[in-house]
Amino acid sequence: MTTEPEEVIAADFDVTEWDPEPYEMEGSNSELSRVRVTKLFDGLITGTSRAELLMAGNSRGAGYVGSEVFTGTVDGRSGSMIIQHWGLAEGEVAVSDGHIIPGSGTGELKGIVGKATYSQDAAGQHSLQLRIYFRTETPTELPG
Numbered sequence: 001m002t003t004e005p006e007e008v009i010a011a012d013f014d015v016t017e018w019d020p021e022p023y024e025m026e027g028s029n030s031e032l033s034r035v036r037v038t039k040l041f042d043g044l045i046t047g048t049s050r051a052e053l054l055m056a057g058n059s060r061g062a063g064y065v066g067s068e069v070f071t072g073t074v075d076g077r078s079g080s081m082i083i084q085h086w087g088l089a090e091g092e093v094a095v096s097d098g099h100i101i102p103g104s105g106t107g108e109l110k111g112i113v114g115k116a117t118y119s120q121d122a123a124g125q126h127s128l129q130l131r132i133y134f135r136t137e138t139p140t141e142l143p144g
Helices: none
Strands: 007-023 031-043 045-057 061-074 077-090 093-100 112-120 126-134
Touching: 007 045, 031 061, 077 112
Parallel strands: none
Antiparallel strands: 007 031, 007 126, 031 045, 045 061, 061 077, 077 093, 093 112, 112 126
């Protein structure tokens, strides 16, 4: 548990590049792919990110895990950070969640810690919500 004040910051983003590379694994009944993604953020989170995703999908559902390097500003603070995230979908129901990798922040984002939630509305607009704080000491437990 932390005593640092938490900030909730959100912004919309556009996927500007989606480059899938299919692969096969014996025994799988799903489509598998590695995807390189570029995103452009606008709002309280401004900048670009590059993500590497591992995806699996079939007629019933889909899922992914990914690592994303963001460079830009978060609520006026500039730098970069890495977000590790995952998502699952079954029919129209989808969830996506993740965390900022502790110690990955640079520049004015040094010490950034927190959770990341990705969403997409019915019109297709993508959004990112960060629940963050800035840590100045080494933690005694992982963020929850």
